Amino acid sequence: MLGNAxxxxxxxxxxxxxxxLFGATRLPAxxxxxxxxxxIFKNxxxxxKEENAADKADAPGPADPGYQAGSTNPSEHPKP
Structure with a gap:
C-alpha cells in the first residue's frame, strides 16, 4: 500500500x-x-501469550471430571 506512495x-x-530536526548527535540515542x-514490547x-496459553491449559474442559456443561459459575469447577 505504501510502496506505491x-x-x-x-x-x-x-x-x-x-x-x-534531531541532529546527527541525537540519532544514535x-x-x-x-x-x-x-x-521490551516483544518480550x-x-x-x-505464554500466560494465556497456560491459563487455557489449566481451564476445565469436557475431559475434566469436574466439568459441568453449561455451567457459568467458576465455583462449580473444582481446581486441581
Missing amino acids: FSGWHLIAILVVILL LSKSLGQSMR ETRAM
Missing part, C-alpha cells in the same frame, strides 16, 4: 528532514531507545 526520493527527503522499547507480548 513513496519512491526512493521521498524516503531520502524524509531522512534529511529527520536529520535536520534515539535509535537505541527505540530498539530497547521494541525489545511482554511473548510473556502474555
Whole structure:
C-alpha cells in the first residue's frame, strides 16, 4: 500500500528532514531507545501469550471430571 506512495526520493527527503530536526548527535540515542522499547514490547507480548496459553491449559474442559456443561459459575469447577 505504501510502496506505491513513496519512491526512493521521498524516503531520502524524509531522512534529511529527520536529520535536520534531531541532529546527527541525537540519532544514535534515539535509535537505541527505540530498539530497547521494541525489545521490551516483544518480550511482554511473548510473556502474555505464554500466560494465556497456560491459563487455557489449566481451564476445565469436557475431559475434566469436574466439568459441568453449561455451567457459568467458576465455583462449580473444582481446581486441581
